[in-house]
Amino acid sequence: MDSNPSSAETAQGSIYVSSAVTNAAKILVVGHFAVGKTTLIGSLSEITPLRTEEKMTQASVHVDDLRGVTGKTTTTVALDFGRLTLSEDLVLYLFGTPGQQRFMQLWEDMARGALGALLLVDPARLEETFPVIDLVEGYGLEYAIAVNTFDQSAAYSEAEVREALDLLPDTPVVYCDARDQRSSAEALIALVRHLLERAA
Numbered sequence: 001m002d003s004n005p006s007s008a009e010t011a012q013g014s015i016y017v018s019s020a021v022t023n024a025a026k027i028l029v030v031g032h033f034a035v036g037k038t039t040l041i042g043s044l045s046e047i048t049p050l051r052t053e054e055k056m057t058q059a060s061v062h063v064d065d066l067r068g069v070t071g072k073t074t075t076t077v078a079l080d081f082g083r084l085t086l087s088e089d090l091v092l093y094l095f096g097t098p099g100q101q102r103f104m105q106l107w108e109d110m111a112r113g114a115l116g117a118l119l120l121v122d123p124a125r126l127e128e129t130f131p132v133i134d135l136v137e138g139y140g141l142e143y144a145i146a147v148n149t150f151d152q153s154a155a156y157s158e159a160e161v162r163e164a165l166d167l168l169p170d171t172p173v174v175y176c177d178a179r180d181q182r183s184s185a186e187a188l189i190a191l192v193r194h195l196l197e198r199a200a
């Protein structure tokens with residue numbers, strides 16, 4: 001047994017789940033290419049997140065659409081994984097799931113047992129969100145929309161996002177900056193509230 005407590009702690013908390021935690025939920029973090037999935041899980045996770053980042057090569061130039069994306073040199077090739085203890089008795093396991101078509105077979109496993117999905121949206125690339133919504137709905141997952149506002153000038157109102165994405169009135173829409181822990185946590189909490197309301 002490890003007698004040195006500091007070696008079992010990370011900057012954001014313990015690597016072990018508290019013994020008070022009685023409930024665990026699997027949550028997917030989904031969205032199209034380069035929308036901020038890895039960033040959001042990285043800013044939320046209390047453990048060092050598991051990442052499967054690989055350098056993007058010339059081969060992906062015509063596959064992954066880099067229009068409007070600057071400074072991105074890697075992409076997730078399988079999944080992201082992180083953990084967040086949301087309350088004294090609830091821990092969330094976060095699974096970042098690539099939105100590109102070539103990763104579709106992963107969804108079968110990723111969606112299994114998931115309680116819901118936080119669906120990240122870049123308002124400048126709204127059309128890329130439609131296939132992701134189709135997938136989430138196809139797997140029967142409840143979801144909340146987190147608009148990751150990269151460029152303030154391209155910001156759309158909540159009503160515009162709802163209309164463009166043809167959302168149901170009770171689907172939550174929140175705005176977030178995936179780089180910011182607090183903002184990302186608020187987006188996740190909006191999803192969890194929605195899931196609890198649905199379960200009630």
Ligand SMILES: Nc1nc2c(ncn2[C@@H]2O[C@H](COP(=O)(O)OP(=O)(O)OP(=O)(O)O)[C@@H](O)[C@H]2O)c(=O)[nH]1
Nearest residue numbers: 033034035036037038039075076148150177178179
């Ligand atoms: N300005 C801004 N940049 C962001 C935000 N979230 C992510 N980024 C940046 O956007 C780029 C893409 O973010 P990633 O987290 O790699 O996106 P991803 O969805 O995991 O990408 P793939 O796994 O390749 O599909 C990175 O350079 C991030 O730093 C945000 O909220 N605001």
Ligand SMILES: [Mg+2]
Nearest residue numbers: 037038075076
């Ligand atoms: Mg990623």
